Amino acid sequence: MEIFPALLSVITDPMLLFAIVLAAFVGMIVGATPGLTASAAIAMLLPITFYMSPLFALAFLYVIGKSGRYGGSIAAILFNTPGTAASAATQIDGYPLARAGKAGKAMKVATISSIIGDLMGDILLVIGVGFIASIALKLGPPETFAIYFAAFVVIGSVIGKSIVKGLASALMGILVAMVGLDPISSEERYTFGSFDLSNGIGLVPLMIGVFVLGEVFAQLEDRRKNPGETKENDSTQDGNNLTWEEYKPCLPHALRGGFIGAGIGVLPGLGSAIAAFISYGEGKRRAKNPEQWGKGALEGVAAPEAANNAVSGPSMAPLLTLGIPGSTIGAILLGVFLIHGIQVGPTLFLTDKELVYKLFACGMLGIIAYGLIGYFGATQVARLILKIPTNVLYPMIFMTAFVAAYSARGSMFDVTVMTVAGFVGWLMRKHDFNIAAFVISFVLAKGAEETFRQSLLMSDGGALIFVERPIALAFIIIGAGAIAFRVRGVLKDRKLAAGGLGDA
Amino acid sequence: MRAYAEGLVLAAISCVAIWSAWQVPAASPGDTWAGIVPFAAAVALLALSGFLIIGATRQNADEAQGEPDNGATLEIIGLFIIALIYQQSFRWFGYLVPTAIVAPLVLYIFGVRSRIGLALSVILCPLVFHVIFFVLLGVFPPYGEVFDLLNWIQG
Structure with a gap:
């Protein structure tokens, strides 16, 4: 029950409370601005957090991530443009509602469901994280490597259009992480005689490059394809108010979505988009009015929104207990922990337990903050976003990327890394490679290598150690199973497509 | 054409990565080779690039992408x-x-x-x-x- 003193401590710190409210507002704006992502905002702000205390920095970025997920629904409902991939599920019913003059009502359902889902995820995180950490403490190097292996495979194969490209992205992330001196023998790897490369590739410039500069390049391309203006869907007076009778049928969907999102959130790499669509599908299957779904059902907004936000808390569990980030935001937060000299993993709950629970408390207060801002001011936020001139915004983001990359370590080499990473990130997106898998694998690679080589030393160089230990074997089977499951799904889709064409 | 290019670029990256990992000196007795993980990752990447190239050869003309901007x-x-x-x-x-x-x-x-x-x-x-x-x-x-x-x- 460490969470209650942590909550009390955070509530009595006005500066921290201000940071939470500010982060909730910033995250909402970023999430609701089409083309901007919470990952990009967090990556850009990462160097600034060097100058903050660890809790302040982590809480600020964590709440931006949470609020950014919710902000996507504002764009999906009010602009008919999903601000995030997950909010595309919200758009299915949110947009028809908005067209019927009920944008305000849909927005309020999205806000309440997001709060329910997010709080459920956080409560499950608080209850379960200590238990997972106690188990993680008992794992040896072979088991830990097997978990890393499963994470690489799941992250690489499950998300994205192509399994091969997803796995290739993960492998490229591993190769980039190998640049520099080997931490055990100090042998140079992939340095090509360069002194700068012998220090390795920094996490912060890589993140800023891939998420921020890469996004600017992508926006430049989008501007040519979609030169039209974004317009807000108006709401009638009646369509703005939400009664309890209207929300009552949404509640079971929000609760179910919360559990689905929390369950998916624990698994690395799956993310909120998958949770939102599964929750939407499951909600429609169990709905009393399935014929209304897709045409403007409030339940169709509640189900995906709750699941989308419920992912946020539990996705921190693998990060904090095993050092395995489940999402790109988790990977960036791992960077913040490392910057502040905090070792993430099972021992975190022995060394910095208070910090972890205070972070959870900040997350919960962040949910309340974005909930209040969203419930009473979502339409005002939408109007504010429409006033932001994107032709000025993206050049400013472009300029910020350079100075932010430099500020991290005062290194010009980092700025070069950021620039190249930006272009490579854009190329990867353009060719349907998986940048999330690339970045997460980059972050995981060092830990995976360490545990792999420790395991080999334990077994005198034999790789059978991963098969002989049951937990390790189980995780390796999970990894192989993930690929097999995805391959089966792809083959099934192809068969269906071929059948469809045949019929035609 | 695009799929071929992607496969070939990946193959080129993995060949450079394999060659460079091979340059890492051998491990001292009782230690593990520092190049083992980069080498294994590069070989796996080469295999995946092979899959991409094979996939490109199977792709029929109908699946060809539209004109790039x-x-x-x-x-x-x-x-x-x-x-x-x-x-x-x-x-x-x-x-x-x-x-x-x-x-x-x-x-x-x-x-x-x-x-x-x-x-x-x-x-x-x-x-x-x-x-x-x-x-x-x-x-x-x-x-x-x-x-x-x-x-x-x-x-």
């Missing part, structure tokens, strides 16, 4: 070249002068045509970023080896 790609390559020159010029001219030149250029690329706006960006962008990062956050600004405006202003 070469204009947008050229614009992005142009912006990337500006980015490369911009970051390199920090080393030569410090932060202020390159930012004063690049800010209006990038704004123009993104469609800003107001002459006053572009002129203002020459002053405001370096000033605002300098104040936020190098004054308020206390980061030490990059020093221009050829000419540094900040150095000149500060005498």
